[in-house]
Amino acid sequence: MRTRPNIDYRELANDLGIKPDKFSHLFSTSKFLFLVEGVDDAKAMHHNAKLYKENSLIDNTFDELNINIIPIGGCDAIKHWVNLDLLTKLGKPYFIFLDSDKATALEESKNEKKLLSHGFVKGKDFVITKKRLLENYIAPIALQRLVPGCSITYNDFDHAKNICKDYPDETIKRKLGGQKVVERQYANLTFNELRLTWYDGEEDEFLNIYKMIISKLQAS
Template sequence: EKGVEQEIDNEVSKIHQCLLQHTDEVASIKARPSFKWKDLVSFYLECEDRQGKSIQLGKRGAGLRRLLMVAYFQYLAQRESVPDRPRTQIYGIEEPETYLHPGAQRTLLRSFETIASRDQVLVTSHSPVFAGSTDITSVILVTRENGVAKVQEGKDVDLEKVAKELGVEPSDQVFGFKACVFVEGEKDIEFLETVTKILKEAGHIPHTLADVGVGIIAVGGSDSLRHWITRNSLKRINRRYAILIDSDRKSLSDNVPQRKLNCKRQCEDEGGLFFITKKRELENYLHPDAIKQNCGKNDPFNDFTDMKALFGENVITAVKHMSADQILERDKYVENGQERHEILEIIRACLSLVET
C-alpha cells in the first residue's frame, strides 16, 4: 500500500507543477487513498492553500477545479513520450472552456492536440478559441433542423456556417496592414521581427516588414478554421499575404505532412506565398552561441531536434543574441550547387508583397 500511495503522490505532484503555471493559490495537493482491494483503490484530492488550510478539491471553487483539469491534461500531454505508455485511449470532454479564460483555453487546446497524436480526443464546444484553432478537417458541425439532428464532417462541413454559429472572426489586425504574413504562434512573430531588424541593420535588406506596412500575425496552424476565415477575408479586400509554417519534420528522411502540402497548393493557387521551413521549426535556425548566451546550455542539436524539449519553451528568445552573420550561417543551404539563404529569401519575398 505504501508503494501505491507513493506512486499516486508522485503523479499528483506532477499535476500540481502544471497547475502552478496557472495559479499560485494552491501550495500543495495531497492524495488521500482508501485501500479496499476488492474494489481496487479510490482516493480524493486535498488542496492546501498558502495559509496552510487543507480543503477537499470537491469543495473548492469551480474555477480552480477547471484549472486543475487544464493541469491534468498538460500532464497527460507531457507523458506522450514516456516509454511503456498505456494503450490508446479515448477522451470525451464536454465544453472544456467553461470557467476558463481564453489563455487557459489555448493551453488546454495545445494539450489536446499533443494527446491526439496517439489517442482520440472528442470535444464538444461553443468556444471560438477551440473552434478557431482546430484543424478544419477535424471539425464536425452538429445542428438541429426541424427537430432532426444534422451532422456535417470532413469536406461536407460548411465552414462559413461554423464560423457564424460560434462567432469565429478573422483577426482584426489584418485590416491595419498593407499585406500580412501569417505564422503559427506569437514566438514566431518575435523571431521574424528580431531577424528582420538585425538583417536591416547589417544592410542585407532595405526595410523591416513593419517599415513597409507588412504585418506579422499569429493565427495558429495553416489548416485551422481561424486561418481559413482570415485568409478569405484578405481575399475579399484584395490584400496580399504570405504564410510561414514549420515543417515539423523529425528527421531528414521525414516528409512534410500532406495536409501542409495541400494547404500550400491551395494558397498558391489563390495568389498567396507559402513557405514551409526546411528544418523542423524556426527554433532550429538559432545559433548555438546565441542559445548558450541566452540560457547557458551548450547541448548539441541538429536541424530536426525538438528544440523546446531540449532548451525550454522560450528558447526562441535566443534570437536577440544573434548577429547577421550567425543568421546567414544557420539559414544557409545549397541548391543546384549554389549557396542560398532560406530565412533571408523568405523575408525578401514578404517585403515584395507591397510596393516600396
C-alpha cells in the same frame, strides 16, 4: 481599383479569438499580411528584419513597409481563414510561413501538404521552414554563449524545443527558457548567429522569404 466587401471586423475577430479593437486596427493599417504560427514567430521575423537591415542585406523592415506579421496559431488554423474566406474579404496580399515539423530532411511535411490541399501555391503563397521548427534556427553555439555552462546540441531536424525543455540541469534549463526558448533567447541572437542557421553558404532562407514577400507586395 479592387474594392473590398463590407467586413464585420467584430465577427471575424471573434471567430479568430482576437480582440476586436486590435483586429480592425491591425488589418486596416496593413498593406500586406505575413501570416506565421505564433507570437514568437512574429517577433523572430521582426528581429531578423531589424538585423538584416542594419547589416545592409535588406532596405526596409516589415514595419517600415506596413507589413503586419500576424500569428495564426498553426496550420490547422488556416482552414478557418479558408472557410471564412478571410483572405478574399480582407483584400490584402498575403504570405504564409509555417514550421515544417519534419523529423528528417526526407520526410513529407504535413503542414505543406495541408496548405497545398487548401489551394495555396508553394513559393507564391507560402513556404515552410527548411528545418524542423523555429527553435532549430537558434544555433546551439548561440545558446552556449547566452547561457554559460550550457552544453546543449541538436541538428536541423531534432526537436529542439523538447531538447531545451528536457535539459537535465534545472538551473540551466530555467535560464534557457525551457520550451519557451524562442521567447527567452531569440531576440538576443546577433546577426552572425542568425546567419549560422538561416544561411547555408549558398542561399539565405530569410532573404528568400523576404524577397518573395516584396515581390508579391509590389505586384499587388
